[in-house]
Amino acid sequence: MAAHSPKKILIVEDEADIARLVKLYLEKEGYQTTLARTGLEGWKALASERPDLVILDLMLPEMDGLELCKKLRGRAETALLPVIMLTAKADEADTIVGLELGADDYVTKPFSPKALVARMKALFRRLDRQDDDRPSLYRYGHLVMDLSRHEVTVDGRETPLTAKEFGLLEHFLRHPGRVLTRDVLLNAIWGYEYYGTTRTVDVHVRRLKSKLPVLNQAVVSVKSLGYKLLEPEPASPARR
Known part of the structure; x- marks a missing residue:
């Protein structure tokens, strides 16, 4: 049986320490990662990298997370791409808007990379069930x-x-x-x-x-x- 290729994760986060921590932990878990430091970089990376999931910070330079989420949901190629938003507790209203715009889940800062990976795996399992067990x-x-x-x-x-x-x-x-x-x-x-x-x-x-x-x-x-x-x-x- 052929081995599954590792899933590709796009991390859009401008805080260097958080971005580095998430990237290292995901790679340790066997994921391929691409890092973008601004919303505009993230938008460009969507086309070039074709990720399986996006980890998206709300507060980003050049284009914030809400705008990027809205744009990717507006493109046929990325409309159903899984998105997990990273938010601060003070951003509750923006979190609700993010979910309305189509984010699948959110993780509140500060967070543990282990908790983030658990959310990712749960999301992938849910999507795999939808694809494999399409009901009649x-x-x-x-x-x-x-x-x-x-x-x-x-x-x-x-x-x-x-x-x-x-x-x-x-x-x-x-x-x-x-x-x-x-x-x-x-x-x-x-x-x-x-x-x-x-x-x-x-x-x-x-x-x-x-x-x-x-x-x-x-x-x-x-x-x-x-x-x-x-x-x-x-x-x-x-x-x-």
Whole structure:
């Protein structure tokens, strides 16, 4: 069996001591690392290095972490790239914005490299499960999507969808809680050869909500980016 190549991690951090510590620890754990000291360097490194995960500080020169996160989520090639943000406790509001922009997790300074690696491994495991165990059936509240039968039902009643609406809904259900930009949705559903505008996505989202009112509050618009399907609420325990 061929050995897996080590995962590549891009570290975007301007504090030299923290950057050096994280880099050394990750390499000790068997990861390949690239270090960028500014947001602009990090943006350039995304294209040249093609990392598997980004460790991104919030406070950066030239381009801050929030702006860099927003830009990478806006590119089809990096829209689903895992991002862990490094924040200070005083940056709670910025942390929330970072998660809204699509960061997958965050670690508060000061932190131990061991804790950071544990977060990384947990994130990779979650993403690997999504890739390896793609279900044929999705459930979201009373909504059920059966891929094998190409059928969507709400409370057992089928709702006919066009092929594009069906693909759009599947993409939302595959990535709950993730900000999906209009460009990413356009490329995923319509393909790279499609030359329409991103307004096409807005029209189809409205049609999808019209046909499936259960999504009216669940699919939310993220200003200047795209859309997000809210994480489903956990089911309440049954009363005896």
